[in-house]
Amino acid sequence: MRKFRLRVWLWRAGRACVAALCSASAVFAAATPAPFSPTNIFAPDSTPARSIFRISAFVLEITGAIFVVVFSLLAYAVIKYREPKDDDGHEPAQVYGSNQMELAWTVLPVLIVVVLFLSTAQVIHRVQDARAPADALQVTAVGHQFWWEYRYPQYNFSTANELHVPISDPGHAVPTYLGLLSADVDHSFWVPRLAGKTDLIPNHPNTTWIDPHQTGIFLGQCAQFCGTAHANMLLRVYVQSPDDFQSWVHEQEQPAVNDPSTAAGRALFVAKACFACHTIRGTMAAGKVGPDLTHLMSRDTIAAGILPNTPENLRKWIQDPPAMKEGALMPKVDMTDEQLTQITAYLETLK
Amino acid sequence: MAADSIAVPLPRTESRSLLLDWLCTVDHKKIGMMYIVYALIFLVIMGCEAILMRIQLARPESTFLSADAFNRLFTMHGTTGIFFVAMPILIGFGNYFVPLMIGARDMAFPRLNAFSFWMTAFGGILLYASFFTGGSLLHGGDAPAVGWFAYAPLTSPAFSPGHGTDFWNLSLLLAGIGSIGAAVNFIATVLCMRCPGMTLGKMPLFAWMNLVTGGLILVAISPLTAAQLMLMADRFLGGHFFDPAAGGQPVMWMHFFWIFGHPEVYVLIIPSFAFISEVLPVFSRKAIFGYPAMVAATAGIGFVSLGVWAHHLFTVGMPSYGNAFFVLTTMVVAVPTGIKIFNWLATMWGGKIRFATPMLFCIGFLFQFLIGGLTGVMLATAPFDWQLNNSYFVVAHFHYIIVGGILFAIFAAFYYWFPKMTGRMLSEKLGKWHFWIFVLGFHLTFDFMHVPGLLGMPRRVYTYQAGRGWGVWNMISSIGVIFQAAAILIFVYNIVHSYFRGALAGNDPWDAWTLEWATTSPPAEYNFSSVPAVRSRRPLWDIKHPEDPDWKYE
Amino acid sequence: MSATPATFADEAAELRPLSRGRVGMWCLITAESAIFLIFVIAYLVYMGTSLDGPTPKQILTVPVITTICLLSSSATMHWATSALRRGKLALFRLFWFVTLMLGTIFLVGTGREWHRFIYQENFTIHTNLFGTTFYSLVGLHASHVAVGLIALATVMILALFGKVKQEHSERCEILAMYWHFVDAVWVVVFTVVYGLGR
Numbered sequence A: 001m002r003k004f005r006l007r008v009w010l011w012r013a014g015r016a017c018v019a020a021l022c023s024a025s026a027v028f029a030a031a032t033p034a035p036f037s038p039t040n041i042f043a044p045d046s047t048p049a050r051s052i053f054r055i056s057a058f059v060l061e062i063t064g065a066i067f068v069v070v071f072s073l074l075a076y077a078v079i080k081y082r083e084p085k086d087d088d089g090h091e092p093a094q095v096y097g098s099n100q101m102e103l104a105w106t107v108l109p110v111l112i113v114v115v116l117f118l119s120t121a122q123v124i125h126r127v128q129d130a131r132a133p134a135d136a137l138q139v140t141a142v143g144h145q146f147w148w149e150y151r152y153p154q155y156n157f158s159t160a161n162e163l164h165v166p167i168s169d170p171g172h173a174v175p176t177y178l179g180l181l182s183a184d185v186d187h188s189f190w191v192p193r194l195a196g197k198t199d200l201i202p203n204h205p206n207t208t209w210i211d212p213h214q215t216g217i218f219l220g221q222c223a224q225f226c227g228t229a230h231a232n233m234l235l236r237v238y239v240q241s242p243d244d245f246q247s248w249v250h251e252q253e254q255p256a257v258n259d260p261s262t263a264a265g266r267a268l269f270v271a272k273a274c275f276a277c278h279t280i281r282g283t284m285a286a287g288k289v290g291p292d293l294t295h296l297m298s299r300d301t302i303a304a305g306i307l308p309n310t311p312e313n314l315r316k317w318i319q320d321p322p323a324m325k326e327g328a329l330m331p332k333v334d335m336t337d338e339q340l341t342q343i344t345a346y347l348e349t350l351k
Numbered sequence B: 001m002a003a004d005s006i007a008v009p010l011p012r013t014e015s016r017s018l019l020l021d022w023l024c025t026v027d028h029k030k031i032g033m034m035y036i037v038y039a040l041i042f043l044v045i046m047g048c049e050a051i052l053m054r055i056q057l058a059r060p061e062s063t064f065l066s067a068d069a070f071n072r073l074f075t076m077h078g079t080t081g082i083f084f085v086a087m088p089i090l091i092g093f094g095n096y097f098v099p100l101m102i103g104a105r106d107m108a109f110p111r112l113n114a115f116s117f118w119m120t121a122f123g124g125i126l127l128y129a130s131f132f133t134g135g136s137l138l139h140g141g142d143a144p145a146v147g148w149f150a151y152a153p154l155t156s157p158a159f160s161p162g163h164g165t166d167f168w169n170l171s172l173l174l175a176g177i178g179s180i181g182a183a184v185n186f187i188a189t190v191l192c193m194r195c196p197g198m199t200l201g202k203m204p205l206f207a208w209m210n211l212v213t214g215g216l217i218l219v220a221i222s223p224l225t226a227a228q229l230m231l232m233a234d235r236f237l238g239g240h241f242f243d244p245a246a247g248g249q250p251v252m253w254m255h256f257f258w259i260f261g262h263p264e265v266y267v268l269i270i271p272s273f274a275f276i277s278e279v280l281p282v283f284s285r286k287a288i289f290g291y292p293a294m295v296a297a298t299a300g301i302g303f304v305s306l307g308v309w310a311h312h313l314f315t316v317g318m319p320s321y322g323n324a325f326f327v328l329t330t331m332v333v334a335v336p337t338g339i340k341i342f343n344w345l346a347t348m349w350g351g352k353i354r355f356a357t358p359m360l361f362c363i364g365f366l367f368q369f370l371i372g373g374l375t376g377v378m379l380a381t382a383p384f385d386w387q388l389n390n391s392y393f394v395v396a397h398f399h400y401i402i403v404g405g406i407l408f409a410i411f412a413a414f415y416y417w418f419p420k421m422t423g424r425m426l427s428e429k430l431g432k433w434h435f436w437i438f439v440l441g442f443h444l445t446f447d448f449m450h451v452p453g454l455l456g457m458p459r460r461v462y463t464y465q466a467g468r469g470w471g472v473w474n475m476i477s478s479i480g481v482i483f484q485a486a487a488i489l490i491f492v493y494n495i496v497h498s499y500f501r502g503a504l505a506g507n508d509p510w511d512a513w514t515l516e517w518a519t520t521s522p523p524a525e526y527n528f529s530s531v532p533a534v535r536s537r538r539p540l541w542d543i544k545h546p547e548d549p550d551w552k553y554e
Numbered sequence C: 001m002s003a004t005p006a007t008f009a010d011e012a013a014e015l016r017p018l019s020r021g022r023v024g025m026w027c028l029i030t031a032e033s034a035i036f037l038i039f040v041i042a043y044l045v046y047m048g049t050s051l052d053g054p055t056p057k058q059i060l061t062v063p064v065i066t067t068i069c070l071l072s073s074s075a076t077m078h079w080a081t082s083a084l085r086r087g088k089l090a091l092f093r094l095f096w097f098v099t100l101m102l103g104t105i106f107l108v109g110t111g112r113e114w115h116r117f118i119y120q121e122n123f124t125i126h127t128n129l130f131g132t133t134f135y136s137l138v139g140l141h142a143s144h145v146a147v148g149l150i151a152l153a154t155v156m157i158l159a160l161f162g163k164v165k166q167e168h169s170e171r172c173e174i175l176a177m178y179w180h181f182v183d184a185v186w187v188v189v190f191t192v193v194y195g196l197g198r
C-alpha cells in the first residue's frame, strides 16, 4: 500500500516538474528570435521536436543544478583545505567514513534518477507510441548511398532528395508518417527542428512522424556513417500550405514532359545507359539505382542537396559525378561536349 | 624504517643483451613498462590523426583531406584510442602495481602475461600495416573506413571491398585475446597472490578496481570476439550473419558490438578511478573516505554496466518499453558513480591538500568527469538522445570523459608513480606547465565541441556547408588542439629528460601508504626482499604512526 | 617495517590461498561462456528465418550415439582424475584413454555429419542463414573439442612415458574442468540445434 502511494506521489512530482518546465520553456522558446542555425535542436517546430525540447530543458536544468552543487563543494574543498604555508607537519584527523552521509548521497541521487526516468518514459511513450490518424500523409523514405528516395504510396509516385509535406497547424492537423527503409547500408533521418533522428536499417523497417507548424524549408542530413559521401547526404524538407502541397502532388503525378526538340538528348539517355539506373516515368527509363528524374527540374538542388540545380551544375555533374561529390555511386560516363549539351538540355525539360 | 626493502641484486648467471632482456621478459614490471611505452607511442600517433582531422574541420568546405582519408583517420583514431592507447596504458599500470601493492613477487601467470602483451602489441602493428597495403597513402592506403564500431552491413565485402575491414577485424581479435589474457591474470593475481594479512577487505582500492575490471573484461571482450568471428565467417567463408540479402539482421551486430562496447568504456574508467583512489588520499593526507562503499560502488558499476548497452541504440527503433528500460538502467549507473565522486570529495574535506602535479590532474579529473558524466545523463534521456545521437555532442561527451577523465587520471598516475618506476622524479615545474596548457587546450577543444552538436552537426562528416553556423565552434576546437599538442610535447620531454636527469626519488617521495613505496625505486626484480605482511589498508601508515595505526579502526 | 613479517605467520595460515590454476581456468570458462552465449543468441534469433532451404528438419538427424559418447566422457574423466588423486596410475591411464577415445568418436561423428551435408546435401555455410549459424555454432564447439583432445592426447603421451604422477593431479583436474565445460556446452548446443531448432 505504502509503495503504491509512493509511486503515485513520484508520478505526480514528475508530472508537476514537467508541467512547470513546459510552461517555462514555452516562454523561453517564444522569446527566442530566429534560430541560431537552420538545424538548431533548440528551435523546434513540430510536436515531436517540441516534446524532446521540453524534456531536454528539464534534464539540462537538473544536471545543471547537480553541477553547481558538486562543483561548489569541489571548489570549496580545494580552497579551504589547501595545506597552509606554515604547516606544522602534523597529519590531519583521519576520517574513515560516515554511514549517515554516505546513505544521504546514495538516496538523493536515487530520487533524482527516479524523477528523471519517469519524466523521460512519459515523453518516450508520447512521441514513439503516437498512432497515425487515418488522414495522415504516408511517405516511405528509402536511404541509398548517398541520396534519399521518397515514395508517396497514397499518390503513386516517387521522388528524390527533397521531401514535400503539408503544414499541420492546430486547426487542420495533417501529420506526416514516414516509413524508413534502407536499400544498402545504415543511414539516419535527422531534421532537428522537426523530430529526433531515426535510423534506416536494412531488414529493420522503422517509422517516425512530423507535423510541422510552419511553412518553409527545414534542413538536416544523414546521421549514420554510411560510406565515403556520408557527409554529403543532406536532407531538405519543404513544408507547404495545403494548396501548394496539393498542386505539387498533382504536378509530380504527371508523367515526364516529352519535348520533341530535345529528342537527341532523350536518345542519348538510353544510349549512354543512364536509363539503367534512373527512372523517367513515361519513357522506357525505369532504373532504380539512382534518383527518379521524372520531375528533376522541380527540385532546387541535385546530388542530395549539395549543389543548386542550375544548368551549369547539372552539366558538370553529368560530366564527372565523383569529382563533384567524392564517393558518389554514379559513374563518370564518357561523352563529347555536344552530347553533354544535348543530354543536359533534355534533362532541363523535365519540369 | 624500511630496512628490509634495500635491494640486493641477485647475481646474474647469464648475460643477455638488453634488447633480448626486454623482448623475452616475463617480469610484470617490465611488461607493464612495455605496455605503457607502447601506448604512449600510439597516443602520439592517434593524436596526430586527430590533428589532421581538426585541420580539415576547422573551416567549412575545406579540401585539406579527401573524404576517404578523413573516414580512415577517424576510424583509426578511435580504434587506436580505445584499444591501443587507453586499454594498454591502464593494463600496463595495473600490471606494474597490482603485484607491488598486494606484496606479490609477480603476476599469477608471468608467461601468459608476456603472451598477452605481445598479442596486443601485434594487434596494433597489424592495424597500422593497413596503411601500407594498397591504395595511395595520401588517401589512407587500405586502412579501414567503417568507424570504430564498424556497423554492418557497411563491413560486408560488397560495401567494404579491399582488406581494410579485415585488418580492423583481425587486429582487434588479437588485441582482444591479449586483453582476456591480462584479465585472467589480474583476477588470479588478486585472488591468489596477496601477501600474508592482506584480506580482501584490506586490499588497496587499486587492486579491487583492477579485479572488477578484470571481471568486466572477461564478459565484455568475449562478445566482441564472438561478433568478430561472425564477421570473419561472413567476409572469408561466405556466411550471412549480417547479410540483409539472405535475411541477416544488421541490428544484431549493433547489439553485439555494444554489449561489448558499453562495458568497455567502464573497463577504461574503473582503472582510472583506481588511480584517483590512490593518489587523491595521499595528497589530501587522509585515508580514503568510505572504503567499503567505494568497493561496493565499483562492483555495482561493473554489474549494472552489463545491462545498459542499448543506450547507444535509442535511434535504431526499439519499442518504447525497450527504450525506457535502457534509460532506467543507464541512469542507475549515476548512483554508484555519484557515491565515488562524493567519497573523493569527502576524502579531500578536512585534509591538508598538497598541490603537487599528480593532485592537480586528480582535481582536473574530478571536475571534467563530473561534466562528462552529466552530459552522459543527458544522452541517457532517450528523447534528448534522438537529437544528440551521432552528433558532435556525443563526441564532446566521450572526449570529456576519455581525455578529460581517463587521460587526466593517466597523467596523474604518471607523475605519481614515475619515481617508483624509474627512481627519478618528473620535473614539477614542467608538470605544472603540462597541466595548465593541457587544461587550456582541452577546454578550448572539447567545451566548444558541444555546441555544433546542439546545432545539428553530425559526427564523421569530412566536410560541412557554410551557413549552418558551425564554423566558429569548429575553429575554436581546432585551435585548442595546438595547446593539447604542446602540452603533450612538454610531457614527453619531461619523461625523457627526467628519466636521465631527474632528481633522485628515494623509496617514498610522496610520504605515501601503500606497499609499493616500501621497496626500492625502481623495485628489484623480485619486488620485496622479504614478503611483507600487513594489518590494515595502509601498511606504511601503521609503520609511520605506531601511536595511531589504522588497524585499530578498520 | 623490519619487524612486521614474523608477527602474522599464524594469521597467514588461516588464509588458505586459492589455486591460481583453478581461478585462471574459471576465468577462461567465463570468457568462453560469453562467446558461446553470443553464438547461441545468434542461432536463436535466426531460427526459422532462412529465406530458402534446406531447413533443419529436412537434413538434421539427432546425433544420439556421439552425444552419449561425449557426455559419458565427462564421467570417465572424473574417474580418471580421482584415480590419479588416489595415486592409482594404471586406472588413471585407462580412464584417460577411454575419455580420449570417446571424445574422438564425437569429433569423428561431427566430421561425418558435415561430410554428408557438404558432399551429399550441398549444404554449406554459404547456403542460407541456417547453414551460417549451424556451422559456426557447431564448429565453434567442435574446435573446442579438438583443442581439448590435443591437450588430452598430450597428457596421455606423457602418461604412457610415466611422466604423470600423483603430484600432477591438480593440473589434470584443471584440464578436466575445461573438458567438463566443453561437455556442458554441448548440452546447450545440442538442445538448441537438435532440439529447439528442429
Ligand code: HEA
Pocket: A066, A070, A108, A109, A110, A112, A113, B264, B265, B266, B268, B269, B311, B312, B330, B331, B333, B334, B335, B337, B338, B339, B341, B369, B370, B372, B373, B374, B375, B376, B377, B379, B380, B381, B385, B388, B389, B390, B394, B397, B398, B401, B402, B406
Ligand atoms: C570511459 C568512458 C565513458 C564513461 C565513464 C561514460 C559514462 C556514461 N555515459 Fe558515455 N560514452 C562513451 C564513454 C563513456 N561514457 C563513449 C566512448 C561513447 C560513444 C561511443 C561512440 O558512439 O563512438 C559514449 C556514449 C554514450 C551514450 C550514447 C550516445 C549516443 O551515441 O547516442 C550514452 C547514452 O546514454 C552515454 C551515457 C553515459 C552515462 C549515463 C554515463 C555514466 O556512467 C555517467 C555517470 C556519472 C555522473 C552522472 C556524474 C557523477 C554523479 C553524480 C554527481 C551523482 C548525481 C547525479 C545524478 C543523480 C544524475 N554515453
Ligand code: HEA
Pocket: B043, B044, B046, B047, B048, B050, B051, B053, B054, B074, B075, B077, B078, B079, B080, B081, B082, B085, B086, B146, B147, B148, B149, B395, B399, B402, B403, B407, B445, B459, B460, B461, B462, B481, B484, B485, B486, B488, B489
Ligand atoms: C583514448 C581515446 C581518445 C583520445 C585520447 C582522443 C583524443 C582526441 N580526439 Fe578523439 N576519438 C576517439 C577517442 C579518443 N580521442 C574515439 C573512440 C572517436 C570515435 C571514432 C569514430 O567515430 O569511429 C574519436 C573521434 C574524434 C573526432 C570525431 C571525428 C568524427 O566523428 O568525424 C574528433 C574530432 O575532432 C576527435 C578529436 C580528438 C582530439 C582533438 C583529441 C586530442 O585530445 C588529442 C591530443 C593529442 C595530441 C594532440 C597528440 C600530441 C602529438 C604530439 C605531441 C606530436 C606532435 C607532433 C607533430 C605535430 C608532428 N576525436
Ligand code: CUA
Pocket: A143, A144, A146, A186, A187, A188, A222, A223, A224, A225, A226, A227, A230, A231, A233
Ligand atoms: Cu547516409 Cu550517412
Ligand SMILES: [Cu+2]
Pocket: B261, B262, B265, B308, B309, B311, B312
Ligand atoms: Cu555506453
